Amino acid sequence: MQFKISKELLAQIEQLIHSKNDSELEVLLNDLHHADIAEIFDELEIEEATYIFKILDSEITAEILPELEDDIREKILQGLSAKEIAEELDELDTDDAADIIAELSQSKKEEVISELEDVEHAKDIVDLLRYNEDTAGGLMGKELVKVNENWNVLTCVKEMRIQAEYVTRVHSIYVVDDENRLKGRLSLKDLLTTSTKTPISEVYIKKVDSVKVDTLNTEVARIMQKY
CATH class of the missing domain: 3.10.580.10 (CBS-domain)
Structure with a gap:
């Protein structure tokens, strides 16, 4: 059955956020596909979306990031530290990670790259950032x-x-x-x-x-x- 956001679901999520009931919030959202969670983020205030983002496991949030609208992703990333962003990118394929890093300021890019735990992954991302985004190099991933x-x-x-x-x-x-x-x-x-x-x-x-x-x-x- 195709997922649909209801007013009742949004109200439930907002109530759990405001009461800081993280455990129930995780149980509720962990059963949803990451694309559905990204759709929910579109309907929430950015502070609420960021709150959810920070309590979910990075394996889930890393999948959510590429699905978000550009402006929402930008605002969420602004609310994360370089280390928190790096934890997300460590879970992503190099092409998605490079796309997200490319949206950051130069100083934030350098901070995030320095926080990546996987050195080879970091090297591959930096390599992809050298290519123009409108070329095959800018589209490709390094995993094969x-x-x-x-x-x-x-x-x-x-x-x-x-x-x-x-x-x-x-x-x-x-x-x-x-x-x-x-x-x-x-x-x-x-x-x-x-x-x-x-x-x-x-x-x-x-x-x-x-x-x-x-x-x-x-x-x-x-x-x-x-x-």
Whole structure:
């Protein structure tokens, strides 16, 4: 059933906020999808939305942030410390994290980046911030699963398991050479039905559609729509 905000629900949430009944508020909201909570934020005063944001687990609030209207997200971020913002970004994929950091002032950006616990995650975010937001580089995320063309299937599966721990969604498996250059992509079906001793170079698909980091987003969209 599609979620709908009712006056009764909003009144209940506001009453729980004003009475500082955090435990019941968490129970009520934890059952909702993050997109629904973002929709509720649109209906609340910014102080109320910020209050809820601070009591929810960062795994939930990190999902809420990208869903918010720009002006609401900006106001909520203004009410958070650099450490609190960093805790949210540590939970996000690099592309979403970079988009949110880009909205901050230069001094706040530096503070937030210095507070990120995952050093590699911080490096990836900083790398993405170098690209123009209207290019492929500004759109992309750094999370991916990649394998070397010189590995065999067994090594490939072992390495994929390690990498997949840090990737939220695995849509494709990319094949690279020793210089980390894109060579093609790997079919999960081929991986599962091939002998573990078979070299990846014998089974990967060499045809792969790709763009450069400086390709304009309109061209990226055209290529994605076509292929």
